[in-house]
Amino acid sequence: MQNLPEIDNLIKLISKLPGLGPKSAKRIILKMINNRQEILRPLANNLSDVFKNIERCKICGTLKSNNNPCNNCEDKNKKFSKICVVENISDQWAIESSSIYQGYYHILGGTISDSTNGNNRENLLINSLIERIKNGNIDEVILATSATIEGQTTAFYIQDSLKNTNVKISKLAQGLPVGGEIETSDDGTLISAFKNRRDL
Numbered sequence: 412m413q414n415l416p417e418i419d420n421l422i423k424l425i426s427k428l429p430g431l432g433p434k435s436a437k438r439i440i441l442k443m444i445n446n447r448q449e450i451l452r453p454l455a456n457n458l459s460d461v462f463k464n465i466e467r468c469k470i471c472g473t474l475k476s477n478n479n480p481c482n483n484c485e486d487k488n489k490k491f492s493k494i495c496v497v498e499n500i501s502d503q504w505a506i507e508s509s510s511i512y513q514g515y516y517h518i519l520g521g522t523i524s525d526s527t528n529g530n531n532r533e534n535l536l537i538n539s540l541i542e543r544i545k546n547g548n549i550d551e552v553i554l555a556t557s558a559t560i561e562g563q564t565t566a567f568y569i570q571d572s573l574k575n576t577n578v579k580i581s582k583l584a585q586g587l588p589v590g591g592e593i594e595t596s597d598d599g600t601l602i603s604a605f606k607n608r609r610d611l
């Protein structure tokens with residue numbers, strides 16, 4: 412290939428994205444370069460905006476804009492009484508689009524057994540979850556971790572961590588296949604899993 416370090420670096424970076432390898436990275440890059448004004452320039456600006464302005468909330472783990480309070484956990488009106496605990500932001504998005512649940516979210520950012528999480532309890536925002544329950548008029552915590560061993564171990568760990576809060580804890584049950592992930596479940600499965608959640 413031609414010696415263009417900018418392109419080589421971009422291929423390496425895009426290849427790291429989920430579902431993409433060097434081949435599809437090259438196709439994407441060519442598409443962008445062939446559409447400089449319509450795609451490349453706005454994409455570059457947009458990526459820069461996201462880098463500067465969007466980050467994970469340090470309290471609830473969801474995405475928030477640096478310029479505004481987090482609308483998931485800094486809600487002055489305390490309009491919900493439930494917190495749904497999920498592993499990833501993509502799980503929150505999947506549950507939101509199913510419209511089965513109205514309430515706050517708490518995004519762990521992984522599972523207790525992720526080796527990349529050095530200090531798991533801190534990284535998974537579990538102390539922060541306890542604080543939210545104590546301060547937020549919360550009457551139910553719904554554990555919506557995946558039906559994988561890691562997800563269930565994490566749910567058990569959180570259940571144990573919350574035992575002194577006296578909050579009702581429930582867990583998604585029927586509907587989710589064993590090994591099933593929230594993110595990839597269809598709306599029908601999620602709706603059934605929420606409706607049939609059981610108290611712990």
Ligand SMILES: [Zn+2]
Pocket residue numbers: 468469470471472473475481482483484485
């Ligand atoms: Zn937040």
